[in-house]
Amino acid sequence: MxxxxxxxxxxxxxxxxxxxxxxxxxxxxxxxxxxxxxxxxxxxxxxxxxxxxxxxLPGLIDAHNHPINLDKMDSFTLSAAFGGITTVIPFMQNMRSRGIEGTTSETIDRFIEESSEISYLDFGVHAILFGDDDVEVEVPKLIDNGVISFKMYMTYPRRGMMMPDDRMLRAMSLAADAGGIAMVHAENGYCIDFLTDNFIDDGLTSREYYAKSQPRILEVEAANRAATYASVTNCPLYVVHLSAREVLDVLNRYREEGKDVFTETCPQYLDLTNQTLMEHGALAKIGPPLREREDNAAMWEGLQNNVIDTIASDFCGFSKAHKYSGGRSSAAVEAVDEIDESGSIFEASFGGNWTEQMLPVVYEEGVNQGRITMMRLVQVMCENPAKIFGLYPQKGxxxxxxxxxxxxxxxxMKHVLSAEAQHCKADFTMFxxxxxxxxxxxxxxxxxxxxxxxxxKSEQGGALYLPGDVNVTASAPKGYKVE
Ligand SMILES: [Zn+2]
Known part of the structure; x- marks a missing residue:
């Protein structure tokens, strides 16, 4: 001593x-x-x-965020820090769709280097794998570099983001072999496109058709399919941003069988409903969509019953102009001086800016309202993300x-959430x-x-990259309860 x-x-x-x-x-x-x-x-x-x-409290971990738009790792981590977060695990991907060359691992190497200089907070990294990534090469390489978690989209086929099922199986198998963990955005993209096309063909493109174009059943189907693939390949699975009330029973069945199926929800799915989208249109467009009060209640119940393991933000860092412009380049967005709120909801960008509001919303609606205990809050926002992503007990x-x-x-301490009070660059908040x-x-x-x-009080440049430890992830308790 x-x-x-x-x-x-x-x-x-x-x-x-x-x-x-x-x-x-x-x-x-x-x-x-x-x-x-x-x-x-x-x-x-x-x-x-x-x-x-x-x-x-242990510093909170935001294990789901995308600091690649208006907010990069500088302003994103600043905003997160003001929300009580001390560690972030952003998603990073090959940026070929944005005209930036390089494989996933090359892009991530650059991201780690840049983030070490500009981030205020220690960070891990999750990789996103697309259909055009060479998973045979990338998965083992990334795991060697401490990137042990791989997200795949089961939706957005037309945006070139969807991972085809056969490639997903292969990636899961490779991840399982090397001690990694698969993550999925579980929604059936073909059905969403089919329903969306029908609405567009009928000229029904106002905000009321958005939730109808991506109903809950599509999340349930995709989550079940992903858990099936994870079972077949023996790969641990983490299903991000659960929102549909029926999905919890479906995933819990796998958990009760002892499968490594981990689950996440977000503050927006705990506290907001489609009514927010009806009021704010494109600004409240996210995928999966905001749903109903019954779905909020089910997410709280899932947290209470240990069916949901973590809460994370899914921060995307968009301004109002980005939201209305449908994901066009920053230059194109800056050229937008008039925001057209009457545009098609289907053209607007997906995503929100909620990292700084996450702890306040979960504390107010969860702890103050008696829905979860303070201990449970620490489990789902500190301990469990650290255990699942191989950072425990260094973090969490x-x-x-x-x-x-x-x-x-x-x-x-009383306070009021507002766009003015937040520290990201985004100029709005749905809270x-x-x-x-x-x-x-x-x-x-x-x-x-x-x-x-x-x-x-801290400077940028002191942040540490945190490689995930596959042995910690492997020893995360299996099944429905992360002890
Ligand atoms: Zn996300």
Missing amino acids: TSAIPDILIAGGLLVNGSGITKMDVAVLGEKIVEVAPHPSDIKAKRVIDAAGLYV SISVGSDADIVLFDPA EGKEILGKAVYSMQRGRTLIENGEM
Whole structure:
């Protein structure tokens, strides 16, 4: 045991982990947590942070985001940090559709290099695999480089994004061989295109036809198919952004059989409905679509019952102009000076900007409303993503030897969510005006202060790339409960 005096002592806060809440002192030396002891302890430190009346949480992990549009890793991670997040796992893909040459692994190598310079937060990376990627080469190469999770789209065939089923099976098999994990966006793209074409042919392109063009059954079908393929290939599977109420029973059947099927939902599927899209049109267009109150309720129930393992944001970083312009280039978007709200809903871009609002919304609607406990919040937003993606216990845990990634949360602080208050570049939020009781007021990463007194105190350039450890993922408990 080293006798060095800790740099920081977080004293007298309520330490939350997945199994309980206790009043503890947490000592940090350098980048690590070196002692956790009941309060009051006799630990002396160079600086004492009084955490009385605050929750002490492991830094949150946002394991689903796309910082490749208006917000890159600089403004995205800044925004995430203000939302109590200390680790992000963005998706990265080959950018050939944007005219940038290179394979997936080459693009990811560049992304890691650039992000190390501009990110405020430590980061892992998930790869997205498209039908034109050479999975035989890419999957083993990426896993060697610590990119152990591979997302495939089962939808968007006409956007060139859908992974054909035979290629998906092959990629899953390769990932399984090397200890990786497959991720899917589960919606049946051919059915969506069929229904969309019918509406367009009939001239029905206003917002009320959007949800009807991508009904819940298409998510249920695709999720079941992906879980079938994962069973056949013996590949762990993580199904992103669940939204349809019927999908939980379907996936839970595989979990109860002991299959490695992990599940995620997002704040928008917990709190917003198609009514938001009816009010805001293109700005609320996401895939899968916002659904009904019954679906929100089912997602909360899934979180309560351990059928859903994680909450992540699916941040895309679009401005209003991007949303209305249907994913055209940034130059084309900047040329848009008039936003035409009467345009076809089918032409608008998919995606939202919710990383900074994620913890406030989940805390307000989950904990304050009695739908989930604070311990469950820490399980699904800190511990489980770290375990599933091979980062535990370096991340996702306040215990001796873990990185000192710590968030102080004041349950008595009131605030209102707004586009003006957020720190990404996006100029809107679908949670505008939402009143929240409870806020992340301080955070640190590896012992360095990130957020204090409402300001970012850290510089870009100190972020670490976090290779996923396949052994950690492999030991993530199998089946329906991530212990
Ligand atoms: Zn996404």
